[in-house]
Each structure stands twice: as C-alpha cells, then as structure tokens.
Amino acid sequence: MKIIKGEVVFTRENLLSFLVKLARDLRTEGLTIGTSELEAATRLIENYCALLGKISTEEHKYILGYNELMDLLKASLLKHNNFEKIFEEIVRENLIPYSMVKTKVSREIEAYLKDLGLRFGEKVSFAKMRKIIRKRSGREKVFETLSKIGVIVKNRNHGFYEVLDEKSVEKLLSKNISLLRSVRNIEELANTLAYRKLEKTSISKIYDEKDFYLNTIETAITYKADLSRISMNKLVNLSKIAYLKKRKSLLRKISKIIADRILRNSGELKDVDEEILVDVLEKANALTPEIIEAIVKGKPRAAEKLLKKHRKVVIASIANIEDIEAQKIIASKALKLKLKREDIEALIDGLKPEALTVLEKCKCKELSRSEIVLVKAVSKLAKAFEYFRKAHLEDNKGYLDMAYGMLSDYNSLMSEYARISKKRKSNIEKKILGKAETLNMLITVATSDKPVLPSKITASPTIETLYVLKELYDASLNPKIKEKILSIASKVAQKLRSKIRSSILSKKYVKTSLRSSNIIVRDSIYNILRRKSSPIVYRRRGKERKVTLLIDISGSMRTYAENAILLASAFVKIVDNVLVFREYTVRVEKSTIRFPEKMVKFLFNLKFGGWTNISEALNEARRLRSKTVVLISDLKQTVLTEKPSEKARELLKSGAELIVITPPVYDKTLAQELEFLGAKVVHIKEAQDLVKVLSFIL
Amino acid sequence: MSDKVDIIEKKVYETYFPVVGRSKPVRSVSLMIKLLRDKFKLIVPERIVAITISAFLSSRPVLYEGPPGTGKTEVGYAILSLWSGKNAFILPCSENYDEYRVIGDFHPLMAMKMGFTEESFIPRPLLAALILDTGVLVDEIRRSSEEFQNMLLDIVDKRRIVVPELKRIFKAKGDGFQVIFTSNPEDIAQNELSDAFLRRVVRVKFTYPDEDVEKEILKIRLGENYWKLSGENIAKMIASVNELRERATHKPGPADTVAWAQIAVELANLREKEKVTAEEMYDAGFSVLLKRIEDEDIVEDVLTKYFGGKR
Numbered sequence A: 001m002k003i004i005k006g007e008v009v010f011t012r013e014n015l016l017s018f019l020v021k022l023a024r025d026l027r028t029e030g031l032t033i034g035t036s037e038l039e040a041a042t043r044l045i046e047n048y049c050a051l052l053g054k055i056s057t058e059e060h061k062y063i064l065g066y067n068e069l070m071d072l073l074k075a076s077l078l079k080h081n082n083f084e085k086i087f088e089e090i091v092r093e094n095l096i097p098y099s100m101v102k103t104k105v106s107r108e109i110e111a112y113l114k115d116l117g118l119r120f121g122e123k124v125s126f127a128k129m130r131k132i133i134r135k136r137s138g139r140e141k142v143f144e145t146l147s148k149i150g151v152i153v154k155n156r157n158h159g160f161y162e163v164l165d166e167k168s169v170e171k172l173l174s175k176n177i178s179l180l181r182s183v184r185n186i187e188e189l190a191n192t193l194a195y196r197k198l199e200k201t202s203i204s205k206i207y208d209e210k211d212f213y214l215n216t217i218e219t220a221i222t223y224k225a226d227l228s229r230i231s232m233n234k235l236v237n238l239s240k241i242a243y244l245k246k247r248k249s250l251l252r253k254i255s256k257i258i259a260d261r262i263l264r265n266s267g268e269l270k271d272v273d274e275e276i277l278v279d280v281l282e283k284a285n286a287l288t289p290e291i292i293e294a295i296v297k298g299k300p301r302a303a304e305k306l307l308k309k310h311r312k313v314v315i316a317s318i319a320n321i322e323d324i325e326a327q328k329i330i331a332s333k334a335l336k337l338k339l340k341r342e343d344i345e346a347l348i349d350g351l352k353p354e355a356l357t358v359l360e361k362c363k364c365k366e367l368s369r370s371e372i373v374l375v376k377a378v379s380k381l382a383k384a385f386e387y388f389r390k391a392h393l394e395d396n397k398g399y400l401d402m403a404y405g406m407l408s409d410y411n412s413l414m415s416e417y418a419r420i421s422k423k424r425k426s427n428i429e430k431k432i433l434g435k436a437e438t439l440n441m442l443i444t445v446a447t448s449d450k451p452v453l454p455s456k457i458t459a460s461p462t463i464e465t466l467y468v469l470k471e472l473y474d475a476s477l478n479p480k481i482k483e484k485i486l487s488i489a490s491k492v493a494q495k496l497r498s499k500i501r502s503s504i505l506s507k508k509y510v511k512t513s514l515r516s517s518n519i520i521v522r523d524s525i526y527n528i529l530r531r532k533s534s535p536i537v538y539r540r541r542g543k544e545r546k547v548t549l550l551i552d553i554s555g556s557m558r559t560y561a562e563n564a565i566l567l568a569s570a571f572v573k574i575v576d577n578v579l580v581f582r583e584y585t586v587r588v589e590k591s592t593i594r595f596p597e598k599m600v601k602f603l604f605n606l607k608f609g610g611w612t613n614i615s616e617a618l619n620e621a622r623r624l625r626s627k628t629v630v631l632i633s634d635l636k637q638t639v640l641t642e643k644p645s646e647k648a649r650e651l652l653k654s655g656a657e658l659i660v661i662t663p664p665v666y667d668k669t670l671a672q673e674l675e676f677l678g679a680k681v682v683h684i685k686e687a688q689d690l691v692k693v694l695s696f697i698l
Numbered sequence B: 001m002s003d004k005v006d007i008i009e010k011k012v013y014e015t016y017f018p019v020v021g022r023s024k025p026v027r028s029v030s031l032m033i034k035l036l037r038d039k040f041k042l043i044v045p046e047r048i049v050a051i052t053i054s055a056f057l058s059s060r061p062v063l064y065e066g067p068p069g070t071g072k073t074e075v076g077y078a079i080l081s082l083w084s085g086k087n088a089f090i091l092p093c094s095e096n097y098d099e100y101r102v103i104g105d106f107h108p109l110m111a112m113k114m115g116f117t118e119e120s121f122i123p124r125p126l127l128a129a130l131i132l133d134t135g136v137l138v139d140e141i142r143r144s145s146e147e148f149q150n151m152l153l154d155i156v157d158k159r160r161i162v163v164p165e166l167k168r169i170f171k172a173k174g175d176g177f178q179v180i181f182t183s184n185p186e187d188i189a190q191n192e193l194s195d196a197f198l199r200r201v202v203r204v205k206f207t208y209p210d211e212d213v214e215k216e217i218l219k220i221r222l223g224e225n226y227w228k229l230s231g232e233n234i235a236k237m238i239a240s241v242n243e244l245r246e247r248a249t250h251k252p253g254p255a256d257t258v259a260w261a262q263i264a265v266e267l268a269n270l271r272e273k274e275k276v277t278a279e280e281m282y283d284a285g286f287s288v289l290l291k292r293i294e295d296e297d298i299v300e301d302v303l304t305k306y307f308g309g310k311r
C-alpha cells in the first residue's frame, strides 16, 4: 500500500497482505477477525473501487482516498463502536509509517519557529521575546503553542528563553509518538502536552510559570477535558493564581469545578489549605450554603474562617455531620466567638449527645445562670460517657475512675441546677435536658450488668423496637449483655418478618394474561392434531424473576436500608442477592438474610454513613446477571469515579431491568438521567412505603 | 418443482405484486444518487450509496446505524427499491416478532381441516420478498429477539427459506433480494446485537448532515415553501439544531429540522403572513424540538438566542 498525496494506491495482492497483517495486529488487541470476514472485506473494497471507477486500468491498481479506505474497513471489520479509536489507530499505523508523521510535525514546528524568526538552539532574553511577540498579532498564539509543546523553554534563573536544538525536538517527538498520531494538528498536540505537564507538575512549579499554567487549565476547561486527575490542592492554587492575575472569569470557572467536586466528595479536601480554599471561593462568590456544609464536613478546620461571615450556615450544618470528632472541631471553633442565644441553641440542637463535651468551653455570656450550670453539667456527663467508652475500648481501668469523677461533678452541678432553676424552662434548657437523658440512658446501659430493656418489647414489635434495641446494643459494653440483646432482637425480627410476609401476600393477586393474540397457532395445531391434553401454546416471556437488591447504607439512608433488609429476609426465595454499599459494595450472604439471629447481628453491626459509590454497586449488580435490579438509594454519589449513569447504562444494556427507589430527598439530576436511560424510578415518602413498592416488584 | 403453477407463488403474486410495482433496476452510484433525490427527495452522501451497493454486489446484508431522524429508514427503503426495481418490504421489528409473522403461518381453521398444506399456508413479507426478488428493510432490528436475528441471518446467508411443514425450500431467484437492517445504537433500552450478527453485516454509519447538506434537505423537502423562509432564518435554524445536538438530551435529527420548517410555514400561512418571521420560527421550534421535559430550559435558551429578539 503506497500513499501518494493523501490517496492510497494498491494492487489486489497489496490489499490482501495488508488485510492479513491488519487482522494480525487487531487480534493482539483482542479484536478477532476471521478469514471469511477478510474475504468479505476484500470483496467489498473491490466492488467499491469497480463501482466508482477507482481503478487505474493500465496497471490494475486501485486508488482510494485515505478516509474512504478507512470507512470501508470500518464498515466491514469493526464490530463494536467502543473499539473504534484502537481500530483507527492500528489501521493508521499499518498505512502510515511513524517516520512520516514525525516528519510532518517537525516541519510544522519549523514553520512556526520561522514565523517568529527564531532558529533551533537559539537563546532569547525575556525582553527581546516580548518584542518579537508584540511585533505582529497572532505571534502570541504561535509562541504559546511552541512553549506548550516544550520547544521553547523558559529559563527563569538566567532570564532567557531557549529554543531546543533539532536533536532535542526530534527526541521530544519520538517520546510522544503515539500521541502524534491521535492529534489532529499541532495546536491539539500542544494542548495535550501542556495538560499532561499540568497533571504531573508540582505546585511550586505552577507558581513559577503562572500564565502558562493558567492558559493550560483554561484551554482544558474550554475543551471539557477530564479534570479528575488534577488534585484538589492544585485546583485551589490555580484559582488563587487566577485571582492574583486578575483573571476573573477563569477564577469563576475553576471555582465552579472545585465547588462541584466538593459537593460530590468533600473527602477530597483533606490535603487542601483551608485558608486559600475559603478565600478563593469567597472571591468567586461560590460559597453557597451547600458548599459551606460540604467544606466543613470534609475539612472541619475550615470552620474557623467560614464562621466569620457565614456563622448561621456553619452552625446549621453541624446537625448534618455524622462524624462526632468533626462536630466537636466545628463546635469548638464556634464557641470561641461571642455567640447569640439563638446560635447557641442551634449549636446544641445540632450536636450529638456524645459531642456535648465541647460545651465545657462555652463562654456563654448571653446565657442565664441556671443555663450556664446546665451547660457545664451536661458537658461533664458527656465526658463521663466518653471515659466509659475509652475504659472499655482500651481496657484501661484508669478511665473508669475518671468517668466516675465526672459523674460526681455532674451530680453536684445538677443539684445546684435544681436549686436555682425556674419552673418555666427555656428552649436551651429543654434541649440540653433531652440530650442529658439520652446520655444517662447510654451510660446506664454501658455500665449495668443486666440488660435494661423497655418492657413489652416483644409483644407487638415495630421496626422502632429494633432501633431501640440497636441503641442499647451499641451502648452496652458487656459482651454477655450484648448477646442477650441480640437474641431478643432476633425474636423481634422474626415477628416483624412474618408480619411483612402476611401483609404482602394478602396484597398479591393472580394475574392472568392469556390472550388469544399470544397463541402460537402452528404449535397449537400440532398439538391438537396429536390430541395432546393441553394443546394451546402461548408465547412466553421469560417470566422468572431473579432480583438483586442494592441497598445504599450511607447515613441518610439508614431507616430505608434497615427496612429493605428486613423485607428482603421476608422474601428469600425471590431475592437472589442483597448487596449493601457505601464507598465499597458488600454482598450479604444468603444465610444472613435467612436466619434472624444472623440478620440482626448483621444489622446491628452495619455502619451507616461515609462516602457513597453507586457506580461500583451497579457494576457489581451487573456482574451478578440478575434480571431485575432494585436500587434503594438517594442517588448521591460522593466518590469520584466513573459516572453512575454510565454504569447504569451498561447494566441496562446487558438486558437487566433497573428499578430505583428513592426517599423524598434525592439527587434529581441522576434520577432523571436514570429514567432517561430506561430505569423505572419510584419515589417514596417514608420507609414504610417500601413494603408496598417492593411487594409489587417481588 | 414441476412447471404447473406453484400455489404459494401464485398467492404471493396475488397478494403482494400490486404493491410492488416495477421499474428498471439501478446499478450505478451516480444514477442512484440522482434518483434518490428526484424520486424520493433524499439527499444521500456517495459514501452511503456506494458502500451499500458494494455490499449488495456480493449479497451481503447491510446495517444502517445512527441517531434518530437521520433518514435510515427512508434511505434504506429507497435504495432497496431502486436496486431491485420493485418496492421493498419493510419489517418493523418488535419484541415478539417471529418467523411465523415474517415467513408465513397457517390459517387455523383450514389447517385444522386439511393439516399443514400449501392451501392453508399464508405467505408473509419475507417469503414474498424472496419470491418476488425484491429488498427487505428490517427496521429497528435491536427490538427483536436474538433468535429472530439469527433466523434472518441464516436466510440472508444462504439466500433461501425453508418451510419444514410444507417440506419446501424457496430459493432466491435473482440479486434483487437484499436486506438492510436499521438500528439506533444510542438507544440503550434495546437489545445488543450479537457478535455473530455483526460479523456478517456491512456497517454503515449515519451522522448528522453538514450545514449545507441540511439546507439542501430542507429545500428538497419543502419545495415551494422553502422560499417562504429567509436565508437568515434558515441559517439560524440550522445553528439552533446543531447547538441542541450538543446540549440537549433529545437531539433533533434532520427529520425534526424539516418538521420545524414545515410547521413554521403553516403557522405563517395561518397568520396570513407572506414570509415566515422569527415569531413562527420560535413557536414552531418549541412544539417540534421539545421532546423531553428536561430539555425545556435548553430549548428555550437556544430559541430565545436565535429567534427571541423581536418578541
């Protein structure tokens, strides 16, 4: 195969040996092509040339445009569109040798240099370069392209630009040879190389070449490049530089990307300097309440800076944070400020009982005397609980003494409170007393040897009964008591299960769908003629359902998840698989679902919260090849990987049916995407509705 | 076979021949392109015509793939008809399509009386196409079951149809019997095509046309009415659909562009206007382009950008 001025010229033999070699190369990439396909391709190409008169008669040579040949090869040999890129590349490699591509690019580089009036290996001072660029419009672009490729290198220390010599350019191109093939022109080559550099470079280097990297990221954003490999820290610093360089629209663009990423996964903020982060987002006007909440979640220390201007929002977000340590950090920063009564009330309201230890530091200027005493008291109580826990976890008796010390402090403060408090309690007092009660219960369970169980628990249990049992299970430290609670809980679970089962069965009705249009006439007549007992044959659709339940166990999904697992256990026969997922996905064993003891133990030890990776869960579900997949989730993907919608697309493509059940608060965008892809999305108001929805599905 | 009249062929001729018609088979690419334009009002790139005919020349089935409204169905039908000189058959696939519906079935009462005989047999389009030596367009192949696809491929491969109950084999009589499948690979609610299937077909990709071609399509489809649209409006219209192809969930095909122009013209007629104004473009655009509720903002945005200035 020869290429003459963009046209491929070949004889029949050329074509055959080209195709054979191509098939061999494609096979190494996993694209198998049989002989019959090669024959068919040959015939197609020959027919095509004959049809359009693309034959030079005297030599029996075919002449085809490069793109024409590519189209024909794709039409006859390419089976799956996702291999299109590789296919094209391999064809290209077989048609055009590397050396040709390289020569073409180095010619273009030469032309660009000539445009600037520069030679290979030349050194030019900063000032002179500035002059060169200004001389004519359009030169700046040329200069930028060459710098991006790395042909012009800035030498900061000595104050000049250096043009690489010819050999080094050659080396540079050889190093990126596969890239040379895939880009359309040298602008694209330049942008890709610059972007790769940005991915790899350190932050201090970015500060050395500010404009270069700002331009790079700007181009990348414009062309919608995949920015996921650029670290959050780098993005934050880039937006700071954009601000310093007064590039406002770029600042806004980067901040938007940062904000989107934080919303999806605030965990990314771990290594980020919170000062700069808050600064740039503030400058870009990107600090919405959601973002603020996400920031303090991922980086509690950022609360200090955020509290200055966004006090209400920060305090309100505490309630939505699962992690106790994070709650404490944010609260302690807030307590350093002069808080108004309403702020204190909101703060106490949002904190979990165990986190109330921070109230120790409350300045409380705004509070009444009795409130102050109460605040102190509850902080001691929380501290006592913390020590009990530590004593147990670290098996250290020393903590026990400290815990009892705290308890006696608490008792004396409480008796003081009883003396001075008024009959009418303030809201703050009510809130604190409520939390103190919980703490007291937790401590009682944690320290007692006998289970303290609410009476009548097993008479007519609801799912709430299980919740109470779980709280108790968590709080109790004595293994024997834990056992005991488990055994009670498994009885409760058993009762719940049969309750669910009977309620669902009563709802089921038998559907008949035998319509005459579904009769297969020919087979039926066969049977009639042969006098079979039930001769009519209906068209059948594979009706046997194999259901996989995919249950989201992120914090917000707790009640739904627990209900769903219970429900699954009521229907072991139909439910094939139960998968629970957070940032990773776990397959629940069948025996766990089947035996109440195991199930309860599983439920009680299930940790809710953390990040959510729906993509992986969907992927797992696809691997299990169920006919029906039921996803119970609020659809908030927080781990940054492949898009969940992509995975859903694959799942649906594999022929499965996807049913999504969401609680009232869910990610609308993803829900719509899923619906568009063909999933059935059902929204429910409360966990109890799951029974109804699932009974229709199962 | 003896030379007395074949009952089944007779039936096929009686039932189907009137709809098939007859003209001279076309074998040249340039003539086909011209006829596609003149007779079928279709603007088809040479690539598509030439690859399709090249495949037909060695009786290979062709698969047309591309987004909705890019003309797959109409182009396929037209090329098949021109190729064989007789109108092609269209089989619109659905999930429970099976051999009985495309090859033939037995009349239940007659079969009860006489068993599976040629008298009780009812020929269906695929068999008719083979007997009449004309083309078959299998539309939206991915809606059918894999069994059905394999059955079709077997028939296309061997160019014959077996009806075991009649102990008969029908063979293709000439090269008029060709098959084109259509499929929209982006529609994921449908089944995947099997490797075995893909190995046997020649794949032809349909894409959105270039601006100039889309203008041509409008011109040819609208006829006289084309001149009621100003050059400016046509340019804006094409810019809008191209923008929506980038941004919207429902991506308008040339079919939508044509429908948009037609409705705009009718609106102008109703409002007794000599020429279509931005107002009609806007109103018609909304009714044609908005197919999915999540696109509402984008469609509004695009239409306002190009046609909203004067309201």
Ligand SMILES: Nc1ncnc2c1ncn2[C@@H]1O[C@H](COP(=O)(O)OP(=O)(O)OP(=O)(O)O)[C@@H](O)[C@H]1O
Pocket (backbone or CB within 6 Å): B041, B042, B043, B044, B066, B067, B068, B069, B070, B071, B072, B073, B074, B075, B182, B184, B217, B221, B254, B255, B256, B258, B259
């Ligand atoms: N190349 C073309 N020339 C002329 N008209 C075209 C062309 N492409 C599309 N159209 C317009 O689109 C309409 C038909 O599109 P058709 O239904 O064949 O598309 P399709 O690709 O089969 O779509 P779908 O995937 O929805 O079935 C035609 O009636 C015509 O208005």
Ligand SMILES: [Mg+2]
Pocket (backbone or CB within 6 Å): B072, B073, B074, B139, B182
């Ligand atoms: Mg169609």
